[in-house]
Amino acid sequence: MTGSSEKIQYKGTNYVRCKQDIDIDLNKGLKKITKKIGEDNQGNNVYAVKGLSLKNFIYFEGNVSMGDGGPVGLYVSPKMKRIISLTKNPNSLRIYAIQKKSYDSSKSIKILETKNLILIKKVVSYFNKGKFIPSKKMNEIKIAKEYNIDFSSSKYPNLVETYDLVKSNQGKLYITSRKSFEVSKGISKLILIK
Numbered sequence: 001m002t003g004s005s006e007k008i009q010y011k012g013t014n015y016v017r018c019k020q021d022i023d024i025d026l027n028k029g030l031k032k033i034t035k036k037i038g039e040d041n042q043g044n045n046v047y048a049v050k051g052l053s054l055k056n057f058i059y060f061e062g063n064v065s066m067g068d069g070g071p072v073g074l075y076v077s078p079k080m081k082r083i084i085s086l087t088k089n090p091n092s093l094r095i096y097a098i099q100k101k102s103y104d105s106s107k108s109i110k111i112l113e114t115k116n117l118i119l120i121k122k123v124v125s126y127f128n129k130g131k132f133i134p135s136k137k138m139n140e141i142k143i144a145k146e147y148n149i150d151f152s153s154s155k156y157p158n159l160v161e162t163y164d165l166v167k168s169n170q171g172k173l174y175i176t177s178r179k180s181f182e183v184s185k186g187i188s189k190l191i192l193i194k
Contacts, residue, residue, distance in 0.1 A: 005017070015078075016078050019161075022074065024049055044072070046060055047059040047060075047061065050157070051158055056076055060075065086160065087127070088153075091153055093149065094112065094160075096110050123190060123191060126187040130181030131181060133174060138180040141168045142168060142169040145167040147165040171185065
């Protein structure tokens, strides 16, 4: 393996770090959805993702003890990075409530899992109609509750696209992944957020 943590080459194939919201579905268990294919020269375990082409997808499990800033997470072919999206044609949706245990520790509790395509399309529609919130304003908002929303698609098995959803003390809902957007409260009735 050669390259930086953003661009790498493994056994002659070039990869780039995948979009930050897309990763393997670790809720299913690493061993269940991947197959170890080796180690890189920094001691990271390298995996093929089951159901996906090694030519386009590879997963690195970082060696925390080394702290070298090497590759960790999902890497894809440069072409795939431009086109991959699990919210274009999702067929599964899971929502987790995040319970903070301490400043740096939390627990995820699944509150909804559905394959109802009508419901999923409505949720995506709410996301797409969100009102942009500048980061300075978002930093001023007091957060009451936090959620993760995972979309998956049979087109990309064993991957999830995760969005962070927060509820403010005033009851407003915001997507806070990549950029921040305020979404209509109507979404809360669809996905059981109280």
